[in-house]
Every structure is written in structure tokens, then in C-alpha cells.
Amino acid sequence: MNNTMKGNLKIDKIDKKILAILQSNGKITNAKLSEEIGLSPAPTLERVKKLEQSGVIKSYHAELNSEMLGLGVNTFVQVTLKGHNKQNIDSFLSKINEIEEVVECHHITGSGDFILKVMAQDIASYQLLMLEKVSDIDTVDSLQSMVILSTFKNSKQIPLPQSI
Known part of the structure; x- marks a missing residue:
């Protein structure tokens, strides 16, 4: 089932699965991501790029431990x-x-x-x-x-x- 979001971006079940996986592990390799969603690496990469270019994926970053950095x-x-x-x-x-x-x-x-x-x-x-x-x-x-x-x-x- 395809659904349309702002800007006519279509998000399907596979895109939702990609988003869920990337939220929990932004460092996952494309090969591992493609394995988990059941697509080959090339179409997986294309889907991720589409989600990035559309703005659905805004950024990737590391979460730091504030206490270890002295921010108590x-x-x-x-x-x-x-x-x-x-x-x-x-x-x-x-x-x-x-x-x-x-x-x-x-x-x-x-x-x-x-x-x-x-x-x-x-x-x-x-x-x-x-x-x-x-x-x-x-x-x-x-x-x-x-x-x-x-x-x-x-x-x-x-x-x-x-x-x-």
C-alpha cells in the first residue's frame, strides 16, 4: 500500500522498515540494511537516498554521554x-x-x-x-x-x- 506524504513523496512498507532500522542503528551498512529489508543493495541504497533527498531523513549523528563529558x-x-x-x-x-x-x-x-x-x-x-x-x-x-x-x-x- 502506497501512501503520499507532503511533496508527493510515497512511503511504502519497505520505506517504513528502512526508517525504523535507521532510527535504531544509523551506522548500519547498506549490505546489512538490504539483508534486513529483503532487497538487494542497489535498490536499498536508492530508497535511502530518496528518503534523504526528500528531507524525511534529516541527518545522522552520534549521541554523546553528557555525564561523561562533565555536563551534570x-x-x-x-x-x-x-x-x-x-x-x-x-x-x-x-x-x-x-x-x-x-x-x-x-x-x-x-x-x-x-x-x-x-x-x-x-x-x-x-x-x-x-x-x-x-x-x-x-x-x-x-x-x-x-x-x-x-x-x-x-x-x-x-x-x-x-x-x-
């Missing part, structure tokens, strides 16, 4: 801006993109405007980061920090809807 404090920070106009949002995003400790930034609904995921070495460096960089952004009205104590699920695999 991870937080979520809810940010409320002084105003909700385009200029304030653009200004905030421009400055937040310059702060490498902010590893995620999401525009949200609810009582805040953005939620950030921040990684720091320790509480002292986190406090300094918040005081000297994040709260110093002129469009920021308020911040609410939530320190992550434990992480029980951190999946990098997105669910593949039945409808694709």
Missing part, C-alpha cells in the same frame, strides 16, 4: 517574553541561538512562550549562565527553571504513523 546539570527553562510580537520573538531567538548550553528551544502554548533545554557542568555554571546570558536578553520577562533529577525515557526514535 540538565534543566528545562520556561521563558516568558515581555511581548508576543514578531520583533521580540526574533530578537529572543537570535540571542538564544548564540548560547551553546541551550540545546533545545521550543515555542509553546500555555503560561510561557518558550521552553528551553539547558545543559551545564554544575549548579554554579548553570546559575552564571542564567544570570549573565539568558535573563540578560532584553525581551525576557520571566524564567522558571526545572532541574531534571532523573531521566527514565529519552528516545531518539520518532513513532512512524500507521497512515504513512
Whole structure:
């Protein structure tokens, strides 16, 4: 059964299987991937290239162990801006993109405007980061920090809807 996604890209059962396998093992060889999906290597490679070129596969990267790298404090920070106009949002995003400790930034609904995921070495460096960089952004009205104590699920695999 073929299904059409944005841009008229057709995703079939084999493509879904490729996506599932690559999400769990991005370093799999084309030969092993072709073996697992039941196609020869050439058509398997063509399918992977099609998925990459269409933008369904955005990138391949290594997941690092933050604790081993000395990043022991991870937080979520809810940010409320002084105003909700385009200029304030653009200004905030421009400055937040310059702060490498902010590893995620999401525009949200609810009582805040953005939620950030921040990684720091320790509480002292986190406090300094918040005081000297994040709260110093002129469009920021308020911040609410939530320190992550434990992480029980951190999946990098997105669910593949039945409808694709």
C-alpha cells in the first residue's frame, strides 16, 4: 500500500522498515540494511537516498554521554517574553541561538512562550549562565527553571504513523 506524504513523496512498507532500522542503528551498512529489508543493495541504497533527498531523513549523528563529558546539570527553562510580537520573538531567538548550553528551544502554548533545554557542568555554571546570558536578553520577562533529577525515557526514535 502506497501512501503520499507532503511533496508527493510515497512511503511504502519497505520505506517504513528502512526508517525504523535507521532510527535504531544509523551506522548500519547498506549490505546489512538490504539483508534486513529483503532487497538487494542497489535498490536499498536508492530508497535511502530518496528518503534523504526528500528531507524525511534529516541527518545522522552520534549521541554523546553528557555525564561523561562533565555536563551534570540538565534543566528545562520556561521563558516568558515581555511581548508576543514578531520583533521580540526574533530578537529572543537570535540571542538564544548564540548560547551553546541551550540545546533545545521550543515555542509553546500555555503560561510561557518558550521552553528551553539547558545543559551545564554544575549548579554554579548553570546559575552564571542564567544570570549573565539568558535573563540578560532584553525581551525576557520571566524564567522558571526545572532541574531534571532523573531521566527514565529519552528516545531518539520518532513513532512512524500507521497512515504513512
